[in-house]
Amino acid sequence: MTTLPFFQVDAFAEAPFTGNPAAVMPLDRWLDDDLMQAIAAENNLNETAFTIPSERHGIDFDLRWFTPTMEVELCGHATLAAGHIAMKGDRAAFNTRSGTLTVTRSDQLLELDLPAHRVKAEHLPGLAEALGVEGETFLGREGNGTAIMLLANEAAVRAVNPDFASLRHIDRLVIVTAPGDRHSVASRVFAAYFGIDEDPVTGSAYAALTPFWAERLGRDRFTALQASRRSGILHCRHAGDRVVLGGNCVTVIEGHFQL
Numbered sequence: 001m002t003t004l005p006f007f008q009v010d011a012f013a014e015a016p017f018t019g020n021p022a023a024v025m026p027l028d029r030w031l032d033d034d035l036m037q038a039i040a041a042e043n044n045l046n047e048t049a050f051t052i053p054s055e056r057h058g059i060d061f062d063l064r065w066f067t068p069t070m071e072v073e074l075c076g077h078a079t080l081a082a083g084h085i086a087m088k089g090d091r092a093a094f095n096t097r098s099g100t101l102t103v104t105r106s107d108q109l110l111e112l113d114l115p116a117h118r119v120k121a122e123h124l125p126g127l128a129e130a131l132g133v134e135g136e137t138f139l140g141r142e143g144n145g146t147a148i149m150l151l152a153n154e155a156a157v158r159a160v161n162p163d164f165a166s167l168r169h170i171d172r173l174v175i176v177t178a179p180g181d182r183h184s185v186a187s188r189v190f191a192a193y194f195g196i197d198e199d200p201v202t203g204s205a206y207a208a209l210t211p212f213w214a215e216r217l218g219r220d221r222f223t224a225l226q227a228s229r230r231s232g233i234l235h236c237r238h239a240g241d242r243v244v245l246g247g248n249c250v251t252v253i254e255g256h257f258q259l
Contacts, residue, residue, distance in 0.1 A: 001258055008045070008253035009081035012201040012232035016250050019232040020201035022078035023048040024085045025257065030064075033071070039257065040066035046196045047078035051086060054095050061086055063094040063101070069195030074098040074143040076203015076245060080112045084249035098143060109235060109246035116243045117142040117208040130166035131176065131190075138212065144194070145172035146208040153178050154186035158227050167192035173205050177213075183233065184222035185213050201232030207243050214238035 005026055013019025023043045029052055030036075040048040045068075051061040063082055065075035074097070083092045083103025090105040102113045119140035124147050128134050133156070135149040147170065151157055157178045167174055171193045180186035187209060189202040199205075206224065213236070214220050220238040225231065235246030 004257040004259070006253070006255050006257040007081075007085050007251055009084055010250045010252055011077035011081040011084070012203065012226075012234055012245075012247035013250050014233065014248060016252050018230050019247070019250070020077040020199065020230070021045050021252070022075075022081040024078070024082050025050050026086065027052050035259075036064070037066055037071070041068045044068055046191075046199055047072075047075045049075070049078035049082045051082055051094070056095050059093045059095045059100065061092065061094050063096045065096075067191075067195045072144055072194060074114070074204040074207065076112055076114060076206065077201055079103065080110055080203060080245070080247060081249055083110060083112070084251070106246065108248070110249060112203060112245045112247075114203070114207045114243045114245065115142070116211045116238065116241050117146060119146055119148055119208050119212060124170070126166065127170060127174065130163050130170060131160055131174070132162060133160055133176070135176070139172070140208055143173075143204055143207055144191075146175065146205070147172045148175045148177060148208065148212060151176055151178040154181045154225075154227065157186050157188055160188060162190055162192075164190070164192045164197045167197075169193070173199075173202065175205050175209065177209060180225050183225040184217060185209065185224040185236075186227050187224060188227055198228055200228040200230040201226045201234070203234070203245055206234055206236055206245055210236045210238050210243040210245070
């Protein structure tokens with residue numbers, strides 16, 4: 001029998017049972033892809049992050065992310081969770097399919113450094129029908145792919161009731177967003193194509209949302225609410241071709257996975 005360490009972490013969370021839960025599994029070496037996918041399906045969390053010690057100069061760990069149904073190009077909350085578990089000092093650097101990502105301790109927050117993703121105004125057939133609302137649409141293909149629909153206010157964001165069967169045919173993170181009430185921005189993120197109907201708090205979505213809103217707000221720092229049932233707060237900063245997201249993590253389960 002093989003025993004593997006297992007951690008479940010609520011990321012971008014102010015308290016247990018908020019934010020977005022991720023499994024973090026530090027390994028000595030990669031398992032077979034099919035086995036990692038089966039473990040992620042068994043965990044049945046939105047993401048399972050696997051890490052191994054990296055042989056690359058200046059990099060601490062190699063990192064991969066799996067939803068219950070597939071490996072993905074970028075995941076923010078599971079990277080923050082992996083940094084929370086793996087960090088020995090004030091910084092952890094990860095080699096990923098989206099380049100080098102870092103998690104740094106800054107005052108009371110962990111800060112995740114991501115590439116900034118640009119979107120442009122463009123129509124996507126079927127999106128409005130799947131979401132059940134109309135709004136200006138912006139698309140991008142970087143990372144996991146993004147489709148942003150801009151709505152009037154936070155109440156409109158909260159009221160969206162998608163047709164998830166239709167969303168499963170849209171191969172992007174689908175985001176509805178608007179100016180927030182208590183925070184600068186309010187958003188919800190649907191990842192039905194990736195096997196997740198609604199993601200509670202989605203760091204990778206803010207790779208696009210941060211430059212998108214920085215331009216509209218006229219400032220490079222703001223806070224954002226992801227208005228899911230669990231909810232989470234992200235401290236967003238646009239820094240040129242990078243995005244820095246601040247948040248907290250809470251470890252809720254620590255144990256072992258047995259094969």
